[in-house]
Amino acid sequence: MTANVLFAGRADGWPTYEPLLKAELARRGVEADLRTGFAPEDVDYIVYAPSGPVSDFTPFTRLKAVLSMWAGVEKIVPVVPASVPLTRMVDSGLEQGMTEWVVGHTLRYHLGMDTHIRGLNGRWHRHVPPLAKDRHVTVLGLGALGTAAAKALAALGFQVSGWSRTQKEIEGITCHAGPEGLKAALRQAEIVILLLPDTPATENTLNAETLALLPKGAKVINPGRGPLIDDAALLAALDSGQVGHATLDVFRVEPLPPEHPYWAHPNVTVTPHIASETRESTAAEVIAENIRRAEAGEPLLHLVDRSLGY
Known part of the structure; x- marks a missing residue:
């Protein structure tokens, strides 16, 4: 038939x-x-x-x-x-594309590449980054995309933690679950990557309370969904230095309106929903x-x- x-x-x-x-x-x-x-x-x-x-x-x-x-x-x-x-x-194409984007921006933060891309303005300032084994990275969301990205980062030697609503077991990844697990995962996240789905339970996963748990100066990478982040709370955390920089690929309103404060903020990188396709x-x-x-x-x-x- x-x-x-x-x-x-x-x-x-x-x-x-x-x-x-x-x-x-x-x-x-x-x-x-x-x-x-x-x-x-x-x-x-x-x-x-x-x-x-x-x-x-x-x-x-x-x-x-x-x-x-x-x-x-x-x-x-x-x-x-x-x-x-x-x-x-x-x-596999979606997974590979997302993994490449996430690894690229994680390495950018880990190596401090922005300092040299923007230029040292004539100052010979040497800052040697730690090895990956001494850097904590947390992936929020351990579905297919989050798991693929977490495994790739672990393969590079990063200390990788992951968080999901239900408990997962992934070799090489320290897996957390539930509300207390989220707190534990965030407390050591020098770089936090959001790859959660957009549901009522995940909206504003990063908010004023959870952003305060991050180590001061932590970096945020969001290729997941715009509503995962409370925008006002993130902007406040960026202004205070609690969050050192954010790379955002997804937003509550897309295209991101020209007047949105993310565009002009010196510690925000906007990419136009290109992390993966x-x-x-x-x-x-x-x-x-x-x-x-x-x-x-x-x-x-x-x-x-x-x-x-x-």
Whole structure:
């Protein structure tokens, strides 16, 4: 039986995704009709992005699954019916891209590279950084992306701690969980990296109280979600010197408005949501594999737990 697959991502992504998805489905022996338009009642699977054409799922009466092209699902969970399985995007390209960005900015802070990039203004000022083994780095969020970044940093020799809402065991990483675990993880975090999902439970994870737990002058790196940080509290911590610098890739409002104080703050680096991106070639592999699994009655990969919001 042929599975009808509706591509409901951005229109400009279709020319790239079409041949990749068709090839990956064929490689797995899945008979599928892949299009950008069907009668809703005939659709079995939706390859979905909120930026695409579908906003109302009510007419899709025989859906077997919605396969998100995005890693974050906070905008997707509220609109996809609870009765329809929903998966989020976790793929090797997304992990690799995020790991490279996180490691790059961690090393930038660790080595004090900004001092030399901005220039010493004629002063021969030698500051030799510690070795990685003497630097504490904490990763908040130990899902696929957080785990990949934490392992890469541990492989470079950093003392890496991680925190998650539920207890994890990851070789080479000191894992914490729960409210007290968050405090323990932050107290030694010379560099803290946020890779948590955006849920009501994670909003303002870094706030006035938790920022005060950091060692004075700690660095903050946020490629996760904008609402993870209380912006006013972070700005106050930057002004007081409690936080030495912040590199922020995600924000509550994007694009970040020109008048936002982050742009002008001397101790903030803004990057325009580029830490990682879904790569079409590796995303197509994950999407095709989930369609194969659904057709074969096997468990789906990266199924969203709606009670947790990710």
